[in-house]
Amino acid sequence: MQNFDFLGDDGLVDALLMEAADLMQDFISYGRAGSIDLLGLPLSASCLAALEARLGQGEVAATVSISGESQTRETAIHGLWWTRHADETGRVVALLIEVAAVPEILRADREDMARGLRRLRGLTNFRLARPAS
Amino acid sequence: MSAADATLGEMLGKSGFSRRGLLKFSIAMTASLALPPGVASAMAANLAQARRQSVIWLSFQECTGCLETLLRTSSPTIAALIFDYISLDYQEALMSAAGSAAELTLRQAVAANRGKYLLAIDGSVPVADGGVYSLTGGQANVSMLQQFAPDAAAILAIGTCAAYGGIPKAYPNPTGAVGVEDVITNKPIVNIPGCPPVPEVLSGVLVYFVSFGRLPDLDDRKRPLAYFGTTIHDQCYRRPFYDQGKFAKSFDDEGARQGWCLFELGCKGPTTHNACASLKWNDNTSFPIESGHGCLGCSEPDFWDQEGGFYTSLAGGKGPGWEDTGIAAAGGIAVGAAAAFAARHKTAKPPQGPQK
Numbered sequence: 001m002q003n004f005d006f007l008g009d010d011g012l013v014d015a016l017l018m019e020a021a022d023l024m025q026d027f028i029s030y031g032r033a034g035s036i037d038l039l040g041l042p043l044s045a046s047c048l049a050a051l052e053a054r055l056g057q058g059e060v061a062a063t064v065s066i067s068g069e070s071q072t073r074e075t076a077i078h079g080l081w082w083t084r085h086a087d088e089t090g091r092v093v094a095l096l097i098e099v100a101a102v103p104e105i106l107r108a109d110r111e112d113m114a115r116g117l118r119r120l121r122g123l124t125n126f127r128l129a130r131p132a133s
Numbered sequence: 134m135s136a137a138d139a140t141l142g143e144m145l146g147k148s149g150f151s152r153r154g155l156l157k158f159s160i161a162m163t164a165s166l167a168l169p170p171g172v173a174s175a176m177a178a179n180l181a182q183a184r185r186q187s188v189i190w191l192s193f194q195e196c197t198g199c200l201e202t203l204l205r206t207s208s209p210t211i212a213a214l215i216f217d218y219i220s221l222d223y224q225e226a227l228m229s230a231a232g233s234a235a236e237l238t239l240r241q242a243v244a245a246n247r248g249k250y251l252l253a254i255d256g257s258v259p260v261a262d263g264g265v266y267s268l269t270g271g272q273a274n275v276s277m278l279q280q281f282a283p284d285a286a287a288i289l290a291i292g293t294c295a296a297y298g299g300i301p302k303a304y305p306n307p308t309g310a311v312g313v314e315d316v317i318t319n320k321p322i323v324n325i326p327g328c329p330p331v332p333e334v335l336s337g338v339l340v341y342f343v344s345f346g347r348l349p350d351l352d353d354r355k356r357p358l359a360y361f362g363t364t365i366h367d368q369c370y371r372r373p374f375y376d377q378g379k380f381a382k383s384f385d386d387e388g389a390r391q392g393w394c395l396f397e398l399g400c401k402g403p404t405t406h407n408a409c410a411s412l413k414w415n416d417n418t419s420f421p422i423e424s425g426h427g428c429l430g431c432s433e434p435d436f437w438d439q440e441g442g443f444y445t446s447l448a449g450g451k452g453p454g455w456e457d458t459g460i461a462a463a464g465g466i467a468v469g470a471a472a473a474f475a476a477r478h479k480t481a482k483p484p485q486g487p488q489k
Contacts, residue, residue, distance in 0.1 A: 035170040037163075066154040085160055091417050093161035096170055104174060105160075109152035111142070 009047040013054055016041075016097070020080060023099040027079065033100040035083075039092065048095075052082060055097075064105055068093075072103045141218060141343075142181030155180060162340045165333055165412075166349065167359040179344045180218070186343045187246035188253055189239070189281065190224040193274040194267040194301045194310055195256025199292035200226055202329035218343055222246065225269070236270050243284055251342065252285035254278065254313050257294040257301040261309025278316055287321040287348055288313055291335060296324035296355075297434035304438050314355065323348055324355040326407075328431035333412050334360045354434070356406065365402035365428045368410035371395065389425055399444040400427030407432040 016036065023034035038048065056076030064070040068090070072083040081103050085094040108116075139147075145155060159177040163170055192200070204227075221227070222242035223235075230238050243250070256274070259266040264273030272280075282288060290313040293299040301310035314322050325334050338357055341349045350358045366372060371394045374380070380397040381389035389395065396403070402410075405428050409420040422428055429443055430436040441449065 033171075037170045039164055040167060064153060064157070066151060067157055070157060085157055087161070089416050094164045094170070096160075105153055105156055111146060112151045112153075115146060 009044070009050040012043065012047050013051045016051055017054065020077075020097055020099065023097075024077070024080065027099050033098070033104070035099065036097040038095040038097065055080065055082060062106055070105055072098070072105060139184070140181060141183050141185065144185075145181075152177065152181065159344075162337060165359070166337050166341060166357075167362075176340075176344045180340070183343050185218065185220040186339065187242065187250040188219045188221050188339075189242055189246075189250050189285075190221060190253040190255070191269075191274075191277060191281065192225055193254060193256030193278075193295070194259050194308065195292065195294055197226060197255075199255040199294075199329045200224075203291075203332050203335060219251075219339060222250070232270075239281075243281060247284045249286050250284070251287055251289055251339075252281055253289045253291055254295045255291045257298045257308075257310035258313060258316050259301065259308035259310050260316070261307070266308035275316060278313065282317045282320055285320060287323065287342070288317060289335070289338065290314065290322055290324045290326075290355075292330050293326040293328045293431055293434075293436065296326040299328060300437050302435070302437075321348055322355050323351060323357060326354075326356065326432040327409075328429075328436075330432070331360070331408050331412050331414070334408060352406070354406075356432075360408040360412075361406040361432070363406065365405045365407055365410050365422070366400075368408075369402055369422055370410070371422060385425055395422060395425075395427040396448075397446050397450075398427050399442070399446055401430030401433070401436070401439070401443075401447065402428040403447060405430040405433055 016038075019036055023036070026032050026034055038051075043051075058074030058076050058078065058080075061071070061073035064072070068085070068087040070083065070085045072081050074081055079099060079101060081096075081098040081100065083094075083096045083098050083103055083105065084092060085096075085105075087093050142152070142155070145151075156173065156177040159173040159180065160170065163173040163176060168176075222245075223239045225235060228235060228238065256267070258264070258275050258278055259273075260275050264275035267274045269277060290296045294301055294310070295313050297312045298306075298310045298315075299312075301308060302312075312324075314324070323338055325338065327334075334357060337360065338349060341347075352358050352361055354361075366375070369375075371392050374392060375394035375396055379388060379391075379393040381393045381395055382397065383389070384398060389398075394400070400422065402422060409428070410422065413420045413423070427443070430439065433439075
Protein backbone atom coordinates (compact mmCIF):
# COMPACT_ATOMS: atom_id res chain seq x y z
CA MET A 1 0.00 0.00 0.00
CA GLN A 2 1.22 3.48 -0.75
CA ASN A 3 1.76 6.00 2.00
CA PHE A 4 1.36 9.71 2.31
CA ASP A 5 4.85 10.44 3.62
CA PHE A 6 5.39 13.11 0.99
CA LEU A 7 2.54 15.10 2.52
CA GLY A 8 4.23 15.12 5.89
CA ASP A 9 3.16 13.29 9.01
CA ASP A 10 1.88 16.40 10.73
CA GLY A 11 -0.79 17.05 8.12
CA LEU A 12 -2.09 13.48 8.25
CA VAL A 13 -2.05 13.41 12.02
CA ASP A 14 -3.98 16.67 12.12
CA ALA A 15 -6.59 15.26 9.72
CA LEU A 16 -7.03 12.13 11.81
CA LEU A 17 -7.31 14.15 15.00
CA MET A 18 -10.03 16.23 13.40
CA GLU A 19 -11.91 13.06 12.47
CA ALA A 20 -11.49 11.74 16.01
CA ALA A 21 -12.80 15.05 17.34
CA ASP A 22 -15.90 14.70 15.15
CA LEU A 23 -16.46 11.20 16.54
CA MET A 24 -16.11 12.47 20.09
CA GLN A 25 -18.57 15.27 19.46
CA ASP A 26 -20.98 12.69 18.03
CA PHE A 27 -20.61 10.54 21.15
CA ILE A 28 -21.07 13.46 23.50
CA SER A 29 -24.13 14.72 21.62
CA TYR A 30 -25.85 11.45 20.74
CA GLY A 31 -24.09 8.67 22.63
CA ARG A 32 -22.94 6.98 19.44
CA ALA A 33 -19.65 5.14 19.68
CA GLY A 34 -17.35 5.37 16.67
CA SER A 35 -13.98 4.26 15.44
CA ILE A 36 -11.34 4.86 12.79
CA ASP A 37 -9.70 1.90 11.04
CA LEU A 38 -6.05 2.91 10.86
CA LEU A 39 -4.95 -0.22 9.00
CA GLY A 40 -7.30 0.68 6.17
CA LEU A 41 -5.51 3.98 5.65
CA PRO A 42 -2.23 4.32 3.77
CA LEU A 43 -0.30 5.51 6.81
CA SER A 44 3.43 5.06 7.25
CA ALA A 45 4.92 3.69 10.44
CA SER A 46 6.28 7.12 11.28
CA CYS A 47 2.85 8.69 10.87
CA LEU A 48 1.26 6.10 13.14
CA ALA A 49 3.96 6.68 15.71
CA ALA A 50 3.43 10.43 15.51
CA LEU A 51 -0.32 9.99 15.92
CA GLU A 52 0.11 7.67 18.87
CA ALA A 53 2.56 10.07 20.50
CA ARG A 54 0.30 13.07 19.93
CA LEU A 55 -2.63 11.31 21.61
CA GLY A 56 -0.56 10.42 24.65
CA GLN A 57 -1.13 7.95 27.45
CA GLY A 58 -4.24 7.88 29.62
CA GLU A 59 -5.37 6.16 32.78
CA VAL A 60 -6.52 2.75 31.55
CA ALA A 61 -4.82 -0.09 29.71
CA ALA A 62 -6.12 -3.61 29.20
CA THR A 63 -5.14 -6.80 27.38
CA VAL A 64 -7.71 -9.27 26.06
CA SER A 65 -6.28 -12.71 25.42
CA ILE A 66 -8.45 -14.52 22.92
CA SER A 67 -7.45 -15.62 19.43
CA GLY A 68 -4.23 -13.71 20.00
CA GLU A 69 -3.76 -10.59 22.08
CA SER A 70 -5.82 -7.43 21.87
CA GLN A 71 -4.50 -4.40 23.64
CA THR A 72 -6.55 -1.32 24.27
CA ARG A 73 -5.55 1.73 26.23
CA GLU A 74 -7.11 5.06 26.86
CA THR A 75 -5.20 7.94 25.38
CA ALA A 76 -4.67 11.19 27.23
CA ILE A 77 -8.13 12.09 25.90
CA HIS A 78 -10.82 10.52 28.08
CA GLY A 79 -12.99 8.18 26.04
CA LEU A 80 -10.53 8.03 23.13
CA TRP A 81 -8.95 4.61 22.92
CA TRP A 82 -6.04 3.16 20.97
CA THR A 83 -6.84 -0.49 20.24
CA ARG A 84 -4.62 -3.04 18.57
CA HIS A 85 -5.89 -6.53 17.70
CA ALA A 86 -3.37 -9.25 16.84
CA ASP A 87 -4.04 -12.84 15.80
CA GLU A 88 -2.41 -15.98 17.20
CA THR A 89 0.65 -15.42 15.02
CA GLY A 90 1.11 -11.89 16.33
CA ARG A 91 -0.01 -10.30 13.06
CA VAL A 92 -1.97 -7.10 13.62
CA VAL A 93 -5.44 -7.65 12.13
CA ALA A 94 -6.97 -4.35 13.20
CA LEU A 95 -5.68 -1.06 14.58
CA LEU A 96 -8.38 1.30 15.72
CA ILE A 97 -8.95 4.64 17.31
CA GLU A 98 -12.16 4.13 19.25
CA VAL A 99 -14.47 6.65 20.83
CA ALA A 100 -16.52 5.02 23.58
CA ALA A 101 -17.02 5.05 27.31
CA VAL A 102 -15.56 1.55 27.28
CA PRO A 103 -14.30 -0.29 24.17
CA GLU A 104 -16.76 -3.00 23.26
CA ILE A 105 -14.06 -5.67 23.30
CA LEU A 106 -13.82 -5.19 27.09
CA ARG A 107 -17.50 -5.55 27.85
CA ALA A 108 -18.65 -8.89 29.21
CA ASP A 109 -21.54 -10.43 27.30
CA ARG A 110 -24.65 -11.41 29.27
CA GLU A 111 -24.75 -14.92 27.81
CA ASP A 112 -21.08 -15.39 28.61
CA MET A 113 -21.87 -14.17 32.11
CA ALA A 114 -24.71 -16.68 32.39
CA ARG A 115 -22.27 -19.46 31.51
CA GLY A 116 -19.85 -17.97 34.01
CA LEU A 117 -22.49 -18.00 36.71
CA ARG A 118 -23.01 -21.72 36.20
CA ARG A 119 -19.27 -22.26 36.55
CA LEU A 120 -19.17 -20.03 39.61
CA ARG A 121 -21.85 -22.03 41.31
CA GLY A 122 -19.88 -25.15 40.57
CA LEU A 123 -16.82 -23.73 42.29
CA THR A 124 -18.41 -23.52 45.72
CA ASN A 125 -19.01 -26.27 48.23
CA PHE A 126 -22.35 -24.68 49.05
CA ARG A 127 -25.46 -25.01 47.01
CA LEU A 128 -26.25 -21.37 46.30
CA ALA A 129 -29.83 -20.38 46.08
CA ARG A 130 -30.90 -19.74 42.47
CA PRO A 131 -32.90 -16.63 41.81
CA ALA A 132 -36.58 -17.16 41.19
CA SER A 133 -37.24 -17.26 37.47
CA MET B 134 -30.86 -29.53 19.96
CA SER B 135 -28.97 -30.80 16.96
CA ALA B 136 -25.86 -29.12 15.64
CA ALA B 137 -27.84 -28.02 12.61
CA ASP B 138 -30.41 -26.24 14.79
CA ALA B 139 -27.91 -24.52 17.07
CA THR B 140 -26.87 -20.97 16.35
CA LEU B 141 -23.22 -20.18 15.89
CA GLY B 142 -23.29 -18.25 19.14
CA GLU B 143 -24.57 -21.29 20.99
CA MET B 144 -22.03 -23.57 19.35
CA LEU B 145 -19.16 -21.25 20.09
CA GLY B 146 -20.32 -20.74 23.67
CA LYS B 147 -20.34 -24.50 24.26
CA SER B 148 -16.78 -24.72 23.01
CA GLY B 149 -15.67 -21.98 25.39
CA PHE B 150 -15.41 -19.28 22.75
CA SER B 151 -16.72 -16.03 24.21
CA ARG B 152 -18.61 -13.26 22.46
CA ARG B 153 -15.48 -11.19 22.81
CA GLY B 154 -13.80 -13.70 20.54
CA LEU B 155 -16.62 -13.44 18.04
CA LEU B 156 -16.42 -9.65 18.18
CA LYS B 157 -12.68 -9.76 17.62
CA PHE B 158 -13.14 -12.10 14.67
CA SER B 159 -15.73 -9.69 13.28
CA ILE B 160 -13.43 -6.72 13.76
CA ALA B 161 -10.71 -8.51 11.80
CA MET B 162 -13.14 -9.54 9.05
CA THR B 163 -14.57 -6.03 8.86
CA ALA B 164 -11.08 -4.67 8.33
CA SER B 165 -10.38 -7.36 5.75
CA LEU B 166 -13.58 -6.55 3.87
CA ALA B 167 -12.83 -2.81 4.04
CA LEU B 168 -16.14 -2.21 5.79
CA PRO B 169 -16.52 0.64 8.27
CA PRO B 170 -15.31 -0.58 11.67
CA GLY B 171 -18.69 0.19 13.21
CA VAL B 172 -20.16 -2.72 11.24
CA ALA B 173 -18.20 -5.21 13.37
CA SER B 174 -20.73 -5.20 16.20
CA ALA B 175 -23.61 -5.91 13.83
CA MET B 176 -21.59 -8.62 12.12
CA ALA B 177 -20.83 -10.27 15.46
CA ALA B 178 -24.49 -10.10 16.49
CA ASN B 179 -25.63 -11.56 13.17
CA LEU B 180 -23.02 -14.31 13.29
CA ALA B 181 -24.08 -15.23 16.82
CA GLN B 182 -27.67 -15.74 15.61
CA ALA B 183 -26.78 -17.45 12.34
CA ARG B 184 -26.88 -21.15 11.70
CA ARG B 185 -24.11 -23.00 9.93
CA GLN B 186 -24.14 -22.28 6.24
CA SER B 187 -24.33 -25.33 4.02
CA VAL B 188 -21.59 -25.40 1.39
CA ILE B 189 -21.51 -27.99 -1.35
CA TRP B 190 -18.14 -28.02 -3.07
CA LEU B 191 -17.72 -29.61 -6.48
CA SER B 192 -14.29 -30.05 -8.06
CA PHE B 193 -14.16 -30.05 -11.84
CA GLN B 194 -11.21 -29.74 -14.21
CA GLU B 195 -8.65 -28.67 -11.61
CA CYS B 196 -5.32 -29.48 -9.96
CA THR B 197 -6.53 -29.34 -6.32
CA GLY B 198 -4.19 -26.39 -5.78
CA CYS B 199 -7.07 -24.15 -4.77
CA LEU B 200 -8.26 -26.57 -2.11
CA GLU B 201 -4.69 -27.17 -0.95
CA THR B 202 -4.00 -23.50 -0.42
CA LEU B 203 -7.26 -22.99 1.43
CA LEU B 204 -6.72 -25.90 3.77
CA ARG B 205 -2.98 -25.82 4.25
CA THR B 206 -2.85 -22.25 5.34
CA SER B 207 -1.89 -22.02 8.99
CA SER B 208 -4.32 -19.15 9.41
CA PRO B 209 -6.64 -20.11 12.25
CA THR B 210 -9.37 -18.15 10.56
CA ILE B 211 -9.78 -20.75 7.86
CA ALA B 212 -9.93 -23.66 10.26
CA ALA B 213 -12.47 -21.81 12.36
CA LEU B 214 -14.39 -20.99 9.26
CA ILE B 215 -14.50 -24.52 7.94
CA PHE B 216 -15.46 -26.09 11.22
CA ASP B 217 -17.47 -23.42 12.96
CA TYR B 218 -19.10 -21.18 10.43
CA ILE B 219 -19.98 -23.42 7.54
CA SER B 220 -21.19 -26.92 7.10
CA LEU B 221 -19.09 -28.38 4.34
CA ASP B 222 -21.63 -30.97 3.31
CA TYR B 223 -19.85 -32.31 0.27
CA GLN B 224 -16.23 -32.15 -0.86
CA GLU B 225 -14.84 -35.19 -2.63
CA ALA B 226 -11.22 -34.78 -1.58
CA LEU B 227 -12.01 -34.27 2.09
CA MET B 228 -15.00 -36.50 2.79
CA SER B 229 -14.58 -40.08 3.86
CA ALA B 230 -17.42 -41.41 1.75
CA ALA B 231 -16.62 -42.63 -1.75
CA GLY B 232 -18.42 -44.09 -4.74
CA SER B 233 -22.17 -44.45 -4.53
CA ALA B 234 -22.11 -43.44 -0.84
CA ALA B 235 -20.56 -40.09 -1.83
CA GLU B 236 -23.16 -39.58 -4.55
CA LEU B 237 -25.90 -40.29 -2.03
CA THR B 238 -24.34 -37.76 0.36
CA LEU B 239 -24.40 -35.13 -2.36
CA ARG B 240 -28.05 -35.69 -3.15
CA GLN B 241 -29.03 -35.73 0.50
CA ALA B 242 -27.14 -32.48 1.13
CA VAL B 243 -28.90 -30.83 -1.79
CA ALA B 244 -32.31 -32.07 -0.67
CA ALA B 245 -31.76 -30.90 2.90
CA ASN B 246 -30.60 -27.42 1.89
CA ARG B 247 -32.52 -26.76 -1.29
CA GLY B 248 -32.38 -23.09 -2.19
CA LYS B 249 -30.04 -22.30 0.69
CA TYR B 250 -26.67 -23.86 0.01
CA LEU B 251 -23.67 -22.16 -1.45
CA LEU B 252 -22.31 -24.07 -4.40
CA ALA B 253 -18.52 -23.81 -4.45
CA ILE B 254 -16.78 -24.79 -7.66
CA ASP B 255 -13.08 -25.18 -8.29
CA GLY B 256 -11.79 -26.07 -11.71
CA SER B 257 -12.96 -25.11 -15.16
CA VAL B 258 -15.94 -26.63 -16.90
CA PRO B 259 -15.05 -28.57 -20.07
CA VAL B 260 -17.90 -28.37 -22.54
CA ALA B 261 -16.36 -29.77 -25.73
CA ASP B 262 -17.76 -33.07 -26.98
CA GLY B 263 -20.53 -33.08 -24.43
CA GLY B 264 -18.17 -32.45 -21.56
CA VAL B 265 -16.63 -35.93 -21.63
CA TYR B 266 -13.18 -34.68 -20.66
CA SER B 267 -14.00 -34.47 -16.96
CA LEU B 268 -16.50 -36.77 -15.29
CA THR B 269 -17.44 -37.55 -11.71
CA GLY B 270 -19.22 -40.82 -11.16
CA GLY B 271 -19.78 -40.97 -14.90
CA GLN B 272 -21.52 -37.60 -14.98
CA ALA B 273 -19.98 -34.73 -16.93
CA ASN B 274 -18.99 -31.69 -14.88
CA VAL B 275 -21.12 -29.42 -17.01
CA SER B 276 -24.11 -31.66 -16.37
CA MET B 277 -23.47 -31.61 -12.61
CA LEU B 278 -23.20 -27.84 -12.65
CA GLN B 279 -26.47 -27.54 -14.52
CA GLN B 280 -28.10 -29.98 -12.12
CA PHE B 281 -26.99 -28.45 -8.83
CA ALA B 282 -26.80 -24.74 -9.64
CA PRO B 283 -30.58 -24.09 -9.76
CA ASP B 284 -31.06 -25.04 -6.09
CA ALA B 285 -28.11 -23.00 -4.83
CA ALA B 286 -28.49 -19.64 -3.13
CA ALA B 287 -25.34 -18.48 -4.89
CA ILE B 288 -22.26 -19.89 -6.56
CA LEU B 289 -18.66 -19.32 -5.54
CA ALA B 290 -16.27 -19.83 -8.45
CA ILE B 291 -13.02 -20.50 -6.60
CA GLY B 292 -9.79 -20.03 -8.49
CA THR B 293 -9.10 -18.69 -11.96
CA CYS B 294 -10.15 -21.95 -13.63
CA ALA B 295 -13.66 -21.85 -12.17
CA ALA B 296 -13.90 -18.10 -12.71
CA TYR B 297 -12.59 -17.77 -16.25
CA GLY B 298 -11.44 -21.17 -17.49
CA GLY B 299 -7.86 -20.68 -16.30
CA ILE B 300 -5.02 -22.86 -17.52
CA PRO B 301 -7.28 -25.57 -19.00
CA LYS B 302 -8.68 -22.85 -21.25
CA ALA B 303 -5.20 -21.92 -22.51
CA TYR B 304 -4.69 -22.21 -26.26
CA PRO B 305 -5.61 -24.48 -27.94
CA ASN B 306 -8.10 -25.38 -25.19
CA PRO B 307 -8.74 -28.95 -26.36
CA THR B 308 -11.45 -29.62 -23.79
CA GLY B 309 -13.45 -26.48 -24.47
CA ALA B 310 -12.84 -25.28 -20.91
CA VAL B 311 -14.91 -22.32 -19.71
CA GLY B 312 -15.68 -20.63 -16.43
CA VAL B 313 -18.81 -21.21 -14.37
CA GLU B 314 -20.40 -17.94 -15.49
CA ASP B 315 -20.23 -19.13 -19.10
CA VAL B 316 -22.56 -22.00 -18.21
CA ILE B 317 -24.77 -20.55 -15.48
CA THR B 318 -26.22 -17.15 -16.20
CA ASN B 319 -29.20 -16.89 -13.88
CA LYS B 320 -27.63 -17.24 -10.44
CA PRO B 321 -25.60 -14.87 -8.27
CA ILE B 322 -21.96 -15.78 -8.86
CA VAL B 323 -18.88 -14.59 -7.02
CA ASN B 324 -15.60 -15.09 -8.81
CA ILE B 325 -12.63 -15.55 -6.49
CA PRO B 326 -9.85 -15.86 -9.05
CA GLY B 327 -6.20 -16.56 -8.45
CA CYS B 328 -3.94 -19.47 -9.17
CA PRO B 329 -4.42 -20.22 -6.36
CA PRO B 330 -6.79 -17.68 -4.80
CA VAL B 331 -5.89 -15.81 -1.62
CA PRO B 332 -7.51 -17.83 1.21
CA GLU B 333 -8.63 -14.78 3.15
CA VAL B 334 -10.78 -13.68 0.23
CA LEU B 335 -12.86 -16.86 0.42
CA SER B 336 -13.23 -16.56 4.17
CA GLY B 337 -14.23 -12.92 3.80
CA VAL B 338 -16.92 -13.75 1.25
CA LEU B 339 -18.28 -16.63 3.32
CA VAL B 340 -18.40 -14.62 6.53
CA TYR B 341 -20.07 -11.73 4.74
CA PHE B 342 -22.73 -14.04 3.34
CA VAL B 343 -23.35 -15.74 6.67
CA SER B 344 -23.46 -12.39 8.47
CA PHE B 345 -25.65 -10.38 6.13
CA GLY B 346 -27.42 -12.95 3.96
CA ARG B 347 -26.14 -11.46 0.75
CA LEU B 348 -23.02 -11.40 -1.34
CA PRO B 349 -20.54 -8.56 -0.99
CA ASP B 350 -20.30 -5.85 -3.63
CA LEU B 351 -18.68 -7.13 -6.81
CA ASP B 352 -16.80 -5.55 -9.69
CA ASP B 353 -17.67 -5.98 -13.35
CA ARG B 354 -15.95 -9.36 -13.37
CA LYS B 355 -17.97 -10.54 -10.38
CA ARG B 356 -15.02 -10.27 -8.01
CA PRO B 357 -15.43 -8.92 -4.45
CA LEU B 358 -14.58 -5.24 -4.65
CA ALA B 359 -13.00 -5.18 -1.21
CA TYR B 360 -10.24 -7.47 -2.44
CA PHE B 361 -10.12 -6.81 -6.17
CA GLY B 362 -10.88 -3.09 -6.25
CA THR B 363 -7.26 -2.08 -6.73
CA THR B 364 -4.40 -3.47 -8.75
CA ILE B 365 -1.36 -5.22 -7.34
CA HIS B 366 0.59 -2.26 -8.68
CA ASP B 367 -1.37 0.28 -6.65
CA GLN B 368 -0.66 -1.58 -3.43
CA CYS B 369 2.90 -2.64 -4.21
CA TYR B 370 5.75 -1.50 -1.99
CA ARG B 371 7.88 -1.19 -5.18
CA ARG B 372 5.42 1.29 -6.67
CA PRO B 373 7.36 4.44 -5.64
CA PHE B 374 10.29 3.20 -7.73
CA TYR B 375 8.01 2.81 -10.75
CA ASP B 376 7.00 6.42 -10.29
CA GLN B 377 10.66 7.41 -10.10
CA GLY B 378 11.52 5.41 -13.22
CA LYS B 379 13.78 2.98 -11.37
CA PHE B 380 13.51 -0.53 -12.81
CA ALA B 381 15.32 -3.80 -12.17
CA LYS B 382 17.02 -4.94 -15.38
CA SER B 383 17.41 -8.60 -14.46
CA PHE B 384 16.23 -10.88 -11.71
CA ASP B 385 18.09 -10.34 -8.45
CA ASP B 386 20.25 -7.52 -9.79
CA GLU B 387 21.20 -4.69 -7.47
CA GLY B 388 18.11 -2.69 -8.41
CA ALA B 389 15.83 -5.62 -7.72
CA ARG B 390 17.44 -6.06 -4.32
CA GLN B 391 16.95 -2.38 -3.61
CA GLY B 392 13.24 -2.83 -4.21
CA TRP B 393 13.12 -1.29 -7.66
CA CYS B 394 10.12 -1.97 -9.84
CA LEU B 395 9.95 -5.28 -11.78
CA PHE B 396 7.93 -3.79 -14.64
CA GLU B 397 10.63 -4.35 -17.26
CA LEU B 398 10.93 -7.98 -16.18
CA GLY B 399 7.33 -8.57 -17.16
CA CYS B 400 5.47 -7.83 -13.95
CA LYS B 401 1.73 -7.74 -14.63
CA GLY B 402 0.92 -5.90 -11.41
CA PRO B 403 -0.39 -2.79 -13.21
CA THR B 404 -3.18 -4.76 -14.90
CA THR B 405 -3.87 -7.34 -12.22
CA HIS B 406 -6.54 -6.95 -9.60
CA ASN B 407 -5.96 -8.96 -6.45
CA ALA B 408 -5.12 -8.62 -2.77
CA CYS B 409 -1.71 -10.36 -2.79
CA ALA B 410 0.22 -7.17 -2.04
CA SER B 411 -1.86 -6.34 1.02
CA LEU B 412 -2.89 -9.71 2.46
CA LYS B 413 0.22 -11.50 1.19
CA TRP B 414 0.75 -15.25 1.58
CA ASN B 415 1.89 -17.70 4.23
CA ASP B 416 0.69 -15.75 7.24
CA ASN B 417 1.44 -12.37 5.74
CA THR B 418 5.05 -13.39 5.04
CA SER B 419 5.51 -12.32 1.44
CA PHE B 420 4.06 -12.33 -2.06
CA PRO B 421 5.70 -13.04 -5.43
CA ILE B 422 6.90 -9.48 -6.09
CA GLU B 423 8.39 -9.28 -2.62
CA SER B 424 10.22 -12.51 -3.40
CA GLY B 425 11.74 -10.94 -6.50
CA HIS B 426 9.46 -12.23 -9.27
CA GLY B 427 6.99 -10.17 -11.18
CA CYS B 428 3.26 -10.77 -10.89
CA LEU B 429 1.99 -13.25 -13.50
CA GLY B 430 -1.48 -11.78 -13.47
CA CYS B 431 -2.95 -15.12 -12.45
CA SER B 432 -6.25 -13.67 -11.25
CA GLU B 433 -7.09 -12.15 -14.63
CA PRO B 434 -8.87 -13.91 -17.49
CA ASP B 435 -6.64 -15.65 -20.06
CA PHE B 436 -3.50 -14.89 -18.08
CA TRP B 437 -1.71 -17.90 -19.56
CA ASP B 438 -2.13 -16.64 -23.12
CA GLN B 439 -1.34 -12.98 -22.59
CA GLU B 440 0.53 -11.32 -25.41
CA GLY B 441 4.29 -11.47 -25.04
CA GLY B 442 4.26 -14.03 -22.25
CA PHE B 443 5.20 -13.67 -18.63
CA TYR B 444 8.59 -12.04 -19.12
CA THR B 445 7.76 -9.29 -21.60
CA SER B 446 6.81 -5.97 -20.07
CA LEU B 447 3.35 -4.55 -20.56
CA ALA B 448 5.00 -1.83 -22.63
CA GLY B 449 6.28 -4.43 -25.08
CA GLY B 450 9.67 -5.11 -23.58
CA LYS B 451 10.61 -1.64 -22.47
CA GLY B 452 10.06 0.57 -19.47
CA PRO B 453 7.02 2.80 -19.47
CA GLY B 454 8.85 5.82 -20.86
CA TRP B 455 9.62 7.78 -17.75
CA GLU B 456 12.56 9.80 -19.04
CA ASP B 457 11.08 12.97 -17.58
CA THR B 458 10.52 11.61 -14.16
CA GLY B 459 12.24 14.40 -12.26
CA ILE B 460 9.17 16.49 -11.57
CA ALA B 461 6.65 13.81 -12.35
CA ALA B 462 7.92 11.44 -9.70
CA ALA B 463 6.48 13.21 -6.66
CA GLY B 464 3.21 13.83 -8.45
CA GLY B 465 3.09 10.22 -9.55
CA ILE B 466 3.51 8.98 -6.05
CA ALA B 467 0.82 11.36 -4.90
CA VAL B 468 -1.60 10.16 -7.53
CA GLY B 469 -0.79 6.52 -6.83
CA ALA B 470 -1.22 6.87 -3.12
CA ALA B 471 -4.42 8.82 -3.43
CA ALA B 472 -5.79 6.35 -5.96
CA ALA B 473 -5.01 3.39 -3.73
CA PHE B 474 -6.56 5.14 -0.75
CA ALA B 475 -9.66 6.18 -2.64
CA ALA B 476 -10.13 2.79 -4.27
CA ARG B 477 -9.82 0.94 -1.00
CA HIS B 478 -12.42 3.12 0.62
CA LYS B 479 -14.90 3.38 -2.17
CA THR B 480 -14.95 -0.33 -2.78
CA ALA B 481 -16.86 -1.56 0.19
CA LYS B 482 -20.10 -0.22 1.56
CA PRO B 483 -21.95 -1.22 4.68
CA PRO B 484 -24.39 -4.01 3.90
CA GLN B 485 -27.89 -2.76 3.20
CA GLY B 486 -29.86 -5.89 3.92
CA PRO B 487 -30.53 -9.38 2.63
CA GLN B 488 -30.58 -9.92 -1.08
CA LYS B 489 -31.71 -13.49 -1.09
